[in-house]
Amino acid sequence: MKKKEKMVACIIMVVMLIIGAAGYSMVEKKPDIPIRLLYKTNAGKVLFDHNMHSTEYDIGCIDCHHYYEEGEGMPLSCIECHYKDGDNYSRAEAFHSQCLDCHKEQETGPVKCGECHVM
Ligand code: HEC
Ligand code: HEC
Ligand code: HEC
Ligand code: HEC
Numbered sequence: 001m002k003k004k005e006k007m008v009a010c011i012i013m014v015v016m017l018i019i020g021a022a023g024y025s026m027v028e029k030k031p032d033i034p035i036r037l038l039y040k041t042n043a044g045k046v047l048f049d050h051n052m053h054s055t056e057y058d059i060g061c062i063d064c065h066h067y068y069e070e071g072e073g074m075p076l077s078c079i080e081c082h083y084k085d086g087d088n089y090s091r092a093e094a095f096h097s098q099c100l101d102c103h104k105e106q107e108t109g110p111v112k113c114g115e116c117h118v119m
Contacts, residue, residue, distance in 0.1 A: 007097075016113070033050070033051075033054070033074075034050040034051075035049075035050060035051045036049050036050060036051065037050055038101070041117065043113065043117045044114075044117035044118065044119055045117070045118070045119035046116045046117055046118070046119075047119070055062065059102075061075060064098060067081070077092050078091050078094055078095070082094040099116070
């Protein structure tokens with residue numbers, strides 16, 4: 001190879017290394033803040049737009065992740081604590097209570113079954 005060609009090959013290799021490293025670090029970052037979550041239920045599917053609620057509607061993380069303390073990493077999923085087991089609050093109960101309470105309180109957002117269970 002000529003000197004110039006070697007130089008070009010070298011630059012290409014460095015660029016590819018940087019792209020590779022950036023891609024790898026993006027895969028490593030977990031858990032990500034969800035964009036949208038889809039829940040399949042026997043009353044029909046519910047689409048929860050996590051990103052819209054958190055950014056557009058300007059609701060603080062802790063208003064929903066009630067056990068969460070800032071600076072503790074990422075909040076836990078609700079299902080970690082709210083699953084059906086004896087008297088435990090199931091996740092569906094936790095959702096129906098929290099989602100609906102806020103929608104009623106703010107007089108906006110769906111409160112009728114079919115407005116959430118749309119699919
Ligand atoms: C309007 C309510 C609401 C707001 C506001 C909100 N979240 Fe969530 N978040 C949820 C719900 C509901 C889930 C799904 C939990 C489940 O399926 O058990 C969730 C899931 C998550 C998860 C995934 C957890 C896992 O391990 O699966 C992360 C991470 C998260 N939220 C971070 C945040 C952060 C950070 C903020 C603030 C910038 C925030 N959330 C604001 C309701 C909310
Ligand atoms: C680390 C455990 C934990 C996580 C994670 C958690 N909760 Fe809770 N939550 C509790 C406990 C403990 C209570 C009180 C006892 C009970 O009612 O089960 C509670 C109570 C509630 C209540 C009833 C509040 C009241 O005033 O009656 C709602 C609604 C609720 N949680 C919703 C959620 C939602 C939605 C999420 C996810 C965004 C979530 N929780 C995540 C532990 C947790
Ligand atoms: C702390 C308040 C709050 C909580 C908690 C909350 N919401 Fe909402 N939600 C809103 C607001 C505000 C709107 C915006 C309504 C509008 O003006 O369009 C909304 C709108 C919606 C909409 C219709 C528009 C859209 O973004 O898709 C759906 C569906 C919805 N919410 C589902 C849920 C579900 C499911 C949960 C529980 C997991 C939940 N919400 C919890 C405040 C809340
Ligand atoms: C604000 C949105 C919202 C409204 C309004 C709503 N739901 Fe739900 N519902 C949900 C979400 C989200 C889940 C998913 C819970 C899960 O997968 O843990 C759910 C779950 C369910 C389930 C499955 C329960 C289980 O234990 O798996 C049934 C049944 C249900 N809803 C019926 C209803 C009925 C009936 C109404 C009206 C009286 C209603 N829902 C109103 C959001 C809503």
